[in-house]
Amino acid sequence: MSKIALIGPSQMVLPLASSGIEIFPADSGYEAGLRIEAISEKNEYAVVFITERLAMDCMESIELNQGKINFVFIPDNQGSVGLFFEKTNKLVKEAIGVSQND
Numbered sequence: 266m267s268k269i270a271l272i273g274p275s276q277m278v279l280p281l282a283s284s285g286i287e288i289f290p291a292d293s294g295y296e297a298g299l300r301i302e303a304i305s306e307k308n309e310y311a312v313v314f315i316t317e318r319l320a321m322d323c324m325e326s327i328e329l330n331q332g333k334i335n336f337v338f339i340p341d342n343q344g345s346v347g348l349f350f351e352k353t354n355k356l357v358k359e360a361i362g363v364s365q366n367d
Contacts, residue, residue, distance in 0.1 A: 267311030272300050272319060277342055286314075294322020301326040305333055316341040 291297040
């Protein structure tokens, strides 16, 4: 059975520990990258939610594991930085065949 993980700041994810989503507290991009590597090694997670701010700071780890894990970027308690919408727009453009230069 595939699991769902959430990577985010401790103050945001700890209250969600009893929700059924496995939480991975990370208060820096470095910590988030370590959590991504640990999640990837387990090969049990279908979806990993990660806050946009942390994702911006560990994008290399995300890109290395993109084929194994589906990442969903979510805003944190400070609000969105637009990463979710940027990625969604890129996927839509690829799906309909619009080149990046258009």
